[in-house]
Structures are given as C-alpha cells and as structure tokens.
Amino acid sequence: MTVQVLAADFASATTSTASMPAPVFAEIAFAGRSNVGKSTLLGALSERKSLARVSKDPGRTRSLVFFDVRARRVADGPKTADTPPPEELRLAFVDLPGYGYAKISKSEAASWKPLIEGYLRTRVTLRMVLVLIDIRRGPQEEERDLLEFLKQPADASRTQPVVAKVVATKLDKLSRHERKPALKKLRDEIGLPVFGVSGESGEGLGELWNAIVASVL
Ligand code: GDP
Numbered sequence: 001m002t003v004q005v006l007a008a009d010f011a012s013a014t015t016s017t018a019s020m021p022a023p024v025f026a027e028i029a030f031a032g033r034s035n036v037g038k039s040t041l042l043g044a045l046s047e048r049k050s051l052a053r054v055s056k057d058p059g060r061t062r063s064l065v066f067f068d069v070r071a072r073r074v075a076d077g078p079k080t081a082d083t084p085p086p087e088e089l090r091l092a093f094v095d096l097p098g099y100g101y102a103k104i105s106k107s108e109a110a111s112w113k114p115l116i117e118g119y120l121r122t123r124v125t126l127r128m129v130l131v132l133i134d135i136r137r138g139p140q141e142e143e144r145d146l147l148e149f150l151k152q153p154a155d156a157s158r159t160q161p162v163v164a165k166v167v168a169t170k171l172d173k174l175s176r177h178e179r180k181p182a183l184k185k186l187r188d189e190i191g192l193p194v195f196g197v198s199g200e201s202g203e204g205l206g207e208l209w210n211a212i213v214a215s216v217l
Contacts, residue, residue, distance in 0.1 A: 003209040004086075006070040008046035010054045011092070013063040017118040021066055023125035026216035027092045031116065031146060032132030034098040037169035040199035041132065042067070042093060045209065062112055064119055065095040073213060091216050092125070099142050116146075120162075121155055128163045128215040130208075135168040135182050139190060147190060163215050165193055167208065172198040 012021050032038045043052035046069055054065065072086040096119070097112045120129060131146055133139050139147070150164040168186055171179055179196060187194045195211065197204035 001073045001210060002076055002206065003071050003073055003213060005047045006072060008048045008051055008067055008069045011066040011068045013060045013065045015063050015115065017115060017122065020064065023123060025090045025092050025125065026127045027094050027123060027125045028212050029094045029096055029120065029126060029129045030132065031096045031129060032098065033142060036132045036134050037199050038095065038098065038132050041169060041197060042095060044199040044202060045205055046093065062097045064115065067093040069093055089213065089216065117149060120150065124157060126162050127160060128165065128212060130165055130167045132167045132169050133186065134170055135186070135196065136170065136173055138186060147192065165195060165211065166190055168194050168196045170198060171196045171203055172201045
C-alpha cells in the first residue's frame with residue numbers, strides 16, 4: 001500500500017486540554033525535544049513543507065497544534081479488476097510542545113508536562129504516539145520518562161488502544177553501514193519498535209505511513 005496525502009492543513013492550537021478541538025478523527029501525536037526534526041518530519045510526512053513553519057510560530061511552541069490530514073491508500077502494483085478502489089482516510093496530526101529546551105525555566109517545564117500528559121491520558125481519539133529521538137543522540141531522560149508514562153494502563157474512558165512507537169530521526173546523518181547497528185542499539189535500549197526516518201531524504205517515510213494507517217483503521 002502507498003499513502004498519498006490529499007490535504008494537510010493547520011486546524012487549531014491550544015495551551016490547555018480544556019480547549020482542545022472536538023475529538024472527531026483518529027489522532028497521531030508527535031513528541032520530541034526541540035531540534036529533533038519534528039517539524040521537518042511533519043512537513044515531509046504530510047508533503048506540505050509549510051506545515052513545519054506553522055508549529056514554529058513563537059506563539060505556538062508551547063501549544064498542542066492540530067493539523068487535519070486527508071490521505072488515501074492506493075494498492076501497489078499494476079491496476080487489475082481485483083485492485084480495491086483507493087480508500088480515503090481522515091486523521092489529525094498533533095504536534096506536542098517540544099521539550100528539553102536548554103533555557104526552559106522550571107515553571108515552564110511545570111506547565112508543559114501536565115499539558116502533554118493530560119492530552120495523552122485523556123484524548124479519546126488518540127491512536128498512536130510517535131516519540132522522536134535523534135539517531136545520533138539516543139534517548140535522554142525526557143524520552144525515557146515519556147515512554148515510561150506511555151506504558152501506564154489506559155484510562156477507563158478509552159475504547160481503543162494507544163500505540164507508542166519510537167521514530168529515530170535524521171537517519172541520513174549516519175553512513176549507510178552505521179544505520180542498522182544504530183537502530184538495533186536504540187531498539188534494544190528502549191524495548192519498543194523503532195522506525196528510522198529522514199525528513200530530509202524521505203527515507204523510511206513509507207513504512208511510517210503504513211504504521212500510522214494500521215493504527216487508525
Ligand atoms: P524541531 O525543533 O524538532 O521541529 O526540528 P526541525 O524540524 O526544525 O529541525 C531542526 C534542525 O535539524 C534543522 O536545521 C533541520 O534542517 C535539521 N533536520 C531536521 N530533520 C532532518 C533530517 O532528517 N536530516 C538532516 N540531515 N537534518 C534534519
């Protein structure tokens with residue numbers, strides 16, 4: 001299956017879980033420290049480079065930013081009478097506030113943690129959380145904390161499971177022969193599946209899209 005993006009647009013941004021948009025479409029949340037390559041990945045996955053800039057707006061760096069995405073799944077290979085028609089999907093990408101700013105104050109840190117954790121714990125439409133880690137840096141305390149948090153049993157209000165996956169970013173920064181061992185090391189350290197991607201070269205984006213689609217169907 002190949003995923004084609006039909007549209008991806010900024011929908012809203014909020015700094016409070018009380019004023020999130022109504023939960024309608026399945027959501028994929030993107031978490032990661034500042035500079036990990038989150039906006040670049042969002043832009044590359046949605047084939048809208050401009051999306052990367054939306055979350056960078058100074059007013060939005062501490063917000064949950066919601067994007068509406070429309071895509072379709074197209075069967076690979078030549079079209080035959082048995083080829084299913086393309087299936088259209090509606091979903092939301094949610095850019096969580098970047099953490100790990102070197103200059104973040106204690107009080108700022110104290111405000112984004114409840115926002116991220118409140119969203120992750122209560123959002124009924126949330127299907128998948130992608131935790132981004134720079135392949136060259138490995139997991140740091142914040143990523144480990146977040147992954148531990150995601151292991152907690154689901155809220156009783158949830159009817160669908162939330163899948164957590166790690167996305168190793170900037171794969172192109174490693175040489176070809178360094179990539180496989182680096183991905184294996186990360187997987188062993190974390191004990192979760194790891195997708196290796198490059199928002200710059202596009203490597204790994206097809207596999208990531210397939211995992212996203214599998215989580216929303
Ligand atoms: P964010 O702060 O997590 O949103 O990170 P950005 O997407 O803004 O990326 C931070 C820096 O890393 C920028 O200079 C990007 O050009 C660079 N970058 C992001 N993704 C990649 C990638 O896949 N490969 C390479 N080589 N550089 C990347």
